[in-house]
Amino acid sequence: MNTTTVISQENIVVGEVANGLPLTIPVYRLKGDGTGPSVYVQANMHGAEVQGNAVIYQLLEQLKQLKLKGDITLVPYANPIGCNQKSGEFTLGRFDPITGTNWNRMYHCNSKLASQFAEQYRDADEQALKSAFKTTLIEEVDQQLNGPAYRLTTGKRIALNLQKLAHQADIVLDLHTGPISSQHLYCPDYAKTSASYFNIPHVLFIPNDFDGAMDEASFCPWWQLTEALAQQGREFKVQVEAFTVELGSQEKIDLSAALDDAHSILSYLNHKQVFIEAAYQPKIMKRYGCNLNNYLAYYAPMGGMVEYIAPLGGHIKAGEPIAKVLRMERYLSEQPLQTLSLECDAIAILHFASASVNQGTELYKFFTNVFEL
Amino acid sequence: MNTTTVISQENIVVGEVANGLPLTIPVYRLKGDGTGPSVYVQANMHGAEVQGNAVIYQLLEQLKQLKLKGDITLVPYANPIGCNQKSGEFTLGRFDPITGTNWNRMYHCNSKLASQFAEQYRDADEQALKSAFKTTLIEEVDQQLNGPAYRLTTGKRIALNLQKLAHQADIVLDLHTGPISSQHLYCPDYAKTSASYFNIPHVLFIPNDFDGAMDEASFCPWWQLTEALAQQGREFKVQVEAFTVELGSQEKIDLSAALDDAHSILSYLNHKQVFIEAAYQPKIMKRYGCNLNNYLAYYAPMGGMVEYIAPLGGHIKAGEPIAKVLRMERYLSEQPLQTLSLECDAIAILHFASASVNQGTELYKFFTNVFEL
Amino acid sequence: MNTTTVISQENIVVGEVANGLPLTIPVYRLKGDGTGPSVYVQANMHGAEVQGNAVIYQLLEQLKQLKLKGDITLVPYANPIGCNQKSGEFTLGRFDPITGTNWNRMYHCNSKLASQFAEQYRDADEQALKSAFKTTLIEEVDQQLNGPAYRLTTGKRIALNLQKLAHQADIVLDLHTGPISSQHLYCPDYAKTSASYFNIPHVLFIPNDFDGAMDEASFCPWWQLTEALAQQGREFKVQVEAFTVELGSQEKIDLSAALDDAHSILSYLNHKQVFIEAAYQPKIMKRYGCNLNNYLAYYAPMGGMVEYIAPLGGHIKAGEPIAKVLRMERYLSEQPLQTLSLECDAIAILHFASASVNQGTELYKFFTNVFEL
Amino acid sequence: MNTTTVISQENIVVGEVANGLPLTIPVYRLKGDGTGPSVYVQANMHGAEVQGNAVIYQLLEQLKQLKLKGDITLVPYANPIGCNQKSGEFTLGRFDPITGTNWNRMYHCNSKLASQFAEQYRDADEQALKSAFKTTLIEEVDQQLNGPAYRLTTGKRIALNLQKLAHQADIVLDLHTGPISSQHLYCPDYAKTSASYFNIPHVLFIPNDFDGAMDEASFCPWWQLTEALAQQGREFKVQVEAFTVELGSQEKIDLSAALDDAHSILSYLNHKQVFIEAAYQPKIMKRYGCNLNNYLAYYAPMGGMVEYIAPLGGHIKAGEPIAKVLRMERYLSEQPLQTLSLECDAIAILHFASASVNQGTELYKFFTNVFEL
Structure with a gap:
């Protein structure tokens, strides 16, 4: 096919283990023509939740045949410690084995930023505001990454490196699984309409509270900005959508289910106009919602x-x-x-x-x- | 039902943990009329291999309705440390978490005993020989249990306490599971004909080598005795049959599968004439064998x-x-x-x-x- | 000695493990004559932090020779899961091995209680207020313990059982250790003067923020009550003092250091008039303070x-x-x-x-x- | 200094973890003039036993100032899985976390080799015999490493890669520590006189039994060869000396103690004439022996x-x-x-x-x- 999109790879270093070996993560990138939203997808932040890697495989197999409007970044094996932490036959990768801290509770969110920003950019137009806020979010992360090395925990350093990639995107998908689980989606309340473009029957609607997770770290600042501007009487759509996609059960690779999951994600991305002329459509199915509380x-x-x-x-x-x-x-x-x-x-x-x-x-x-x- | 057999319970102490709490194991006993072989069944020596407990449940539900020729002893939760050793969501109970030693490699076998015994009891009749050898096996275990307490590891103490119960029986069944596994049976080579009375399609035939496991600890001394007597030109059937029954996958309880497994065991025990008038028969099925090597x-x-x-x-x-x-x-x-x-x-x-x-x-x-x- | 105080023991059940064995904790009690403050001391909430058990041993050895004004409750081995959770040679008892949650972050605090209470008891005298608030704190805990069993996590159930005992006391000491550590004391800011009665050279002053720990769970509600009453213009001393005593390094028992630590605690308790005619005095030493931030x-x-x-x-x-x-x-x-x-x-x-x-x-x-x- | 010896580094790959990252080990080499025995030193096969890395550091600091007769190979961080296997604060690196198998029980020894060889090389002179046997030992390891990849466990692959390096040397030192431990030395019985050249007060004499450890894997074949030739009436000194050096306690780095340990090893190597004009001499001290049984x-x-x-x-x-x-x-x-x-x-x-x-x-x-x- 002469229209295939080029995939490039970069390996980023997110830490070092005790024998000095670097912890690296592969980052795959596809370029769009700049007319659509950019996308960030990561998988396997929790060590046992491996199916997302297979979904990224199937996504790459599809994406390389498409023409893209927006850039897409895909990160399998997002947590090189969690991935490789065995205890008995199973993968003990839900929390830092030293501290017990959940790897997906270490992202950064400065909850004061939005209101400061709304004040400061009172007169900026939508595009300027969006662009400046995005830059600021990335700078905040950089500031921490470039501060004194002794201030960062192992997990924080991994999380910040990923978050820096995620903040560059307009759409963030964090691929997880439950222990033994059916498919479900964590969806921020404001993005309700998007939920129906995934082929996922169960949707959990979550409020604007930051509890340390990647999806929250991605949308909370934007949602807070929307709310801060609303208090000025200004309407400003939340500019970023972020979801935690729960693919099913942990400790399993199923390539055929991964292809279905890839289609589900591609259907949502198609709806968001990430592609030029793609055919992915959501399945017709009953979808059930539940509020987080x-x-x-x-x-x-x-x-x-x-x-x-x-x-x-x-x-x-x-x-x-x-x-x-x-x-x-x-x-x-x-x-x-x-x-x-x-x-x-x-x-x-x-x-x-x-x-x-x-x-x-x-x-x-x-x-x-x-x-x- | 007026013919039910009485079940009695004893809790045996097999160790103590760091805060001084005793490690106890429940032992269930049913009495026979003394005319049939006695039976020992244990489950869950490896912490994650829980399905055997459900099989013992289903066995008890059946056995209490039967009349027994031989005594039956059933021991669920055979390893109170392994059972309760969690690491993440899964049970890390295959080996001692301190030393790494497989809990099912700590049984005792004195490989010199059989030849000494064959010499010493050269003139004894079969019944006397069997009875004396059984007594000696139990005494060997007691000697170790009653020796200086500082000589026994945690796992050895648990194993010896179980082995003492097992040596009292003519039939020993150690219920295990694989990780993700089909049903299979470890069967000593001499007991080939018995294998077809279990409803288990895959049978592994094992030689007369002691590697520390319960089944081997139960049959190796008797097999060695048979071999030692054969060298004297005397034919002496191996008096004990012992099997490791691999029920399927670990970390699962399935009560209906457990009932099937109970029927499989009861069919074998019926064949060995443990019951008075019971109807359990093996299923007609293809059974495949494989030698351990x-x-x-x-x-x-x-x-x-x-x-x-x-x-x-x-x-x-x-x-x-x-x-x-x-x-x-x-x-x-x-x-x-x-x-x-x-x-x-x-x-x-x-x-x-x-x-x-x-x-x-x-x-x-x-x-x-x-x-x- | 004819003046010894009687020690009684109760074993409380705080949970059940997978093989159905109960998790029990020994509780030792000594009765005072009712004229002094009551005391609660616990140790070993984190599994590797064992030295507090030796301190409780040395405290009991001393206390049984004293006459008490206030009741004293002592709880060694406060966490029967953490105590016995080995992974290799060391004790992995800082967090729930299944979830990663720190065992000392699961206590309960209803932060709305104090202001409600200050309003409701606006006209009550000091004694009535104290007594009613104490009763309410205990009832809050009981309510959770007696609610639907499916609502409590393993760690919450342990914590609430301990907290119920702690809320009955006026003085709460939670004995911990660091990894490799010097002695230090977590002291709430309002109890600054008490810090100098311990023989501990390093004192950390902590604010009125609840983060789930036993000391905070014990003093935060009372401190909040004091603050709520202050807003009414009423002065009401914080009625409870609670400290986390960091004894030194984990994984070590040192009976002679434990005797020193017991003297340090007895000196503080003597200052608080828990004893009738006791000689314990603090050592003269330089003490250094640091604010938590x-x-x-x-x-x-x-x-x-x-x-x-x-x-x-x-x-x-x-x-x-x-x-x-x-x-x-x-x-x-x-x-x-x-x-x-x-x-x-x-x-x-x-x-x-x-x-x-x-x-x-x-x-x-x-x-x-x-x-x- | 114009006489320094050049150190070269190679990183060998000994496996791959689940996210595909290679397990590499740094190998440092110094060349001798070929007139003295060659030496192999490794450290940290058990993850928590880190002090050997500091000893290798101090050895390198000394060796680079010396002129060598024999080649020296030094391997810190010998086990990249064990090194980095944390469970709580401590390193859980004594056994494979998946199987429980002790990392230092996976070396290879073909116990039939020596007698076959003694037969085959009946007429060879000493030098030819030594050289051929060494080549054969290395080939045996290579054969396994180059056999079907699916036949090797994780630990076996690491062990064989190290053993291949060790078999090339005449002197093998495996640096370990105990849990909390005094210095001691595992010494094969035939090398008794060498024991006194280390500054180690406690020496354990071990027999010619292979139990899977590096020291045994290094000397057992040679000792067996000596014995097989003795049965032919031929005297043939054991050509290789191998020791497990227990440096003290695990989980500790002490650079000054490491310098002492380096001197102890250099003193032994000096005695074995590995150096040209070096001054290292053993300390005068009482040394105590004990047989393994x-x-x-x-x-x-x-x-x-x-x-x-x-x-x-x-x-x-x-x-x-x-x-x-x-x-x-x-x-x-x-x-x-x-x-x-x-x-x-x-x-x-x-x-x-x-x-x-x-x-x-x-x-x-x-x-x-x-x-x-």
């Missing part, structure tokens, strides 16, 4: 061995069994097989990765107070 | 993210793809999707639990040079 | 193998070497031995427990802008 | 918190206290402070790295039946 974590009410019953993506009625807990040390002294249920209707989104649970282990997460999109 | 471990020839293709239990032809390895850091520099295959026909028995592998991680295990039973 | 974390500016040079408790001048980093993979290409220093004067309080560090590992913590108490 | 492991007879009393390197009398075990959960019910002792005289060589121990944790290792060298 109705996203229910169900912790094991007792220790034991769990058979998970509520099917992922399944609509559960109040009182229906969601799991059975086997407690063999009590075979004679009490009912050794306890049935758990929920007190309200819900959709089961994900469950714990192991059958062995302590009392208080997060067993399931449920959408409650569900609505149709 | 043909059990092929296939280690990842490169690091990467693996899509497992060879289906578990599936018969693979030489050269067919068994897995794909995604190597996204080389998307531009070489073929990023490598296909792996095997140089001979095989049955895929189990594969690694995670998609993330280092070069040299055990990817698959295969039966090769397979024969039908 | 001047507590400097120094992260490794490069990966490597570290020789720690700054002595713990030592006063470091700006520019002096604090550590050397060996980078053997660069022996020929650059200076393989890098010297690190600080840009300001400081006292070295603690350093990392291992010589192996990634870029960004917390290497040292320093008091800066130090003042004498 | 008298090296006593003392496992914790109960769970608890341990104060280690027996000083490392200290000569302990039978019955003297070696440790106290605090068991605070039994403060009222039994003696909470248990004293442990040994039933024979001994030298305490090392103890466990943590105060928290399960029943059965290896508490101490002792030399017993000690003799003076």
Whole structure:
């Protein structure tokens, strides 16, 4: 095909381990003609959540056949420590093994920036404002990266290096998975209409609160800017859309599912006019929404061995069994097989990765107070 | 039901952790009328291999409705450290987290015992010989348990306590699982005919070598005794049968599969005349065998993210793809999707639990040079 | 001795692990005559920080010889999961191994309570107010403990059980250690004068911000109440004092140092009139203070193998070497031995427990802008 | 200095991790004039045992000022996985985190080789025999490294790459440390006289049994060859000396102690005539020996918190206290402070790295039946 887009690769250094070897991350870039929004996609920030790498593979296979309006940057293996942190057969890459800090809670957000900026750029036009704010966000990250080296934790340095790439884009997609999980999407409340362009049946709507994650770090400053300008009576659309795309279960590579996921993302990007003449369209499907404060974590009410019953993506009625807990040390002294249920209707989104649970282990997460999109 | 068999419970102490809390294991016992062989079943020696507990649950549910000839002892949660050793969401219970020693390689076997015994009991009749040897095996274990406390490692103490129970039985079943695995059975070579009474399609035949595992610790001394007596020209059947039953995948509880597995075990026990008038019969199915030295471990020839293709239990032809390895850091520099295959026909028995592998991680295990039973 | 105080023991259940065994914590109680403040002391919330158990041992040995005005409750082994969580030879007990959450960030604080209370008890006298607020704090905890079991994480359940005990006391001491550390004390700003009654040379003054720790959970509500009443123009002393006592290094038991630490605590308690006629007095020593916002974390500016040079408790001048980093993979290409220093004067309080560090590992913590108490 | 020896560096690739990054090890080489024995030194095969890297640093600093007869190869950071495997603050690098296999038990030894060789080279002179055997040992390793990639585990591949370097040398030193440990030396029985040229007070004499370690892998084949030739009546000195040098405690870098250790090694190498005119001489000191079968492991007879009393390197009398075990959960019910002792005289060589121990944790290792060298 004579219209293919060139892919270039850069390896960025985001740290160093104890024996001095550099931690590097591959960054793939495709150039657009500059007439569409730019896109940033990363995967595998949590070590066990590998399927996003396969999705980036399938995206590259598609993208190289397309003509692009906007630049696209794709980053697999975003966390070279998390990726390679084994403990037994599984990948222990959800948090820094030294400190316990979740790798996806270390991004940066200066919550004072938006209001200062709204004041300072009161008279700027939309394009100037957008451009200046983007520059400032990148400078903020650079300032930290270029400050005294002794001020940055391992995870912060990785996060800032990624965030610097993400701030250059208008659309940010952070590819994750749950433990054992159905597909779902974290979508900022203001971007509700975009949610229906992904082929993802379950959408979680999140508010303008920064809790350290990549998606929030990408959209919160812009959302705050919109709000600050609204207080001046000025309407200014949030300029950046950012999503956490939960692809399914961790510790799995499935190339065919990855192709479906790539199509889902391409459909959304097509809607955002990233491509010149591409055919990707969303599937017709029922999509269900839930607000973050109705996203229910169900912790094991007792220790034991769990058979998970509520099917992922399944609509559960109040009182229906969601799991059975086997407690063999009590075979004679009490009912050794306890049935758990929920007190309200819900959709089961994900469950714990192991059958062995302590009392208080997060067993399931449920959408409650569900609505149709 | 007026014919039910009484179940009794004892909790045995097998150690103490750092804050002084005792490590206890529940032991369930059912009495027979003394006319049949006695049975020992344990589960969950490896922390993540929990399905055996569900099988013991289903066994108890069945056994309490039967009349027994032989005594039956059932031990779920055989390893209270392994059971509760979490690292991230998964259970890190395959080895002692302090030393790395596999919990199922710490049983005891005195390889000199059999020949000494054959000499000493040259003139004893079969029954006396069996009874004396059994007593001696138990005494050997007791001697170690009652020796200076400072001589026993954590794992040895747990193993010896279990082994003491196992040596009292004529039939020993150690319930395990693979990582992601099809059902298979470790069967000592001399007990080939028994293998067909389990509903397990894949049987691994193992020689008379002690490598520290429960099944070997149970049958090796008896097999050695048979061999020592054979050198005297005396025929003496191996008096004990011991199997490692691999139930499927780790980290899973499936009560319905557990019922099937219980039926499989009950069918074997029925064949060994443990019950008075029970109906359990083996399923008619093709069973495939493989000798241990043909059990092929296939280690990842490169690091990467693996899509497992060879289906578990599936018969693979030489050269067919068994897995794909995604190597996204080389998307531009070489073929990023490598296909792996095997140089001979095989049955895929189990594969690694995670998609993330280092070069040299055990990817698959295969039966090769397979024969039908 | 005919004046000894009786010690009683209760074992409280704070959870259950996967094989159904209960997690229990021993609670020791001594009764006072009711005329003095009551005291709560706990140790070993972080698994590797064991020295507090030895301090509780030495406290009990002393206390049983004293007459008490106030009740004293002592809780060693406060975290039965953390205590027993090994990974290699060391204890991995700083965070929940499943989630990464720091065990000492899971206590409860309802920050709205104080202002509501100040309004509601506007006319109550000091004693009534104190008593009612204490009752309410305990009820808040009980409410959560008695709510739906599926709402509590493993760590929250442990924390709430301990917090319920702590809220009953007027003085709360949470015994911790650093990794490799000198003795230091976390002291709420309002309790400055109390700091000098401990034999601890380094004191960190912390503001009225709740970040999930036991000391904060104990004093923040009372401090908030004082502030809320101050806004009414009413003076109301903060009724509770709570400290995190950092005893030294983790993974060490030293009974003689524990006796010194016990004397330090007894000296403070004697000052607070917990005892009838006791002789414990603080040592005469220089004590240095530092405000929490001047507590400097120094992260490794490069990966490597570290020789720690700054002595713990030592006063470091700006520019002096604090550590050397060996980078053997660069022996020929650059200076393989890098010297690190600080840009300001400081006292070295603690350093990392291992010589192996990634870029960004917390290497040292320093008091800066130090003042004498 | 115009006489300095040139150091060259090569980075060898010994594997690949999951995100495809290569595992590399730096190899430093110095050339001799060919008239003396060649030397191989490696460090840090176990991740936490870092001090050997500092010793290699100090060796390089000395060696570059010397004239060498034999070639010297030095390999710091020998295990790039173990080096960087953190779990909490400590380095979990004693065993493969996936399998539990000790990294220093994966070397190769073909125990049939020596006797075949003795037969085949019956008529060869000493030099030819040595040279051919060395070539064969290297070829054996190469054969495995160049065989099907799917046959090698992660650890085997690392071990074989190092072993290939080691087999090229006449003297092999593997630098390790204990957990908390005094200096000691593993010395093959035939090299007894060499032991006194190291400045190491405690020497463990080991027999000709291969258990997978580097030192054994280096000397066992040669020792077996000597024995096989002795059976022909031919005297043939063991041509290779290999030692495991235990430098002290893990997780520590001490550059000044490293200089002492470098002098100790240089003194031995000087004795072996590796240098032209060097002044290194052993210190005059008492050296104590112990045979491996008298090296006593003392496992914790109960769970608890341990104060280690027996000083490392200290000569302990039978019955003297070696440790106290605090068991605070039994403060009222039994003696909470248990004293442990040994039933024979001994030298305490090392103890466990943590105060928290399960029943059965290896508490101490002792030399017993000690003799003076």
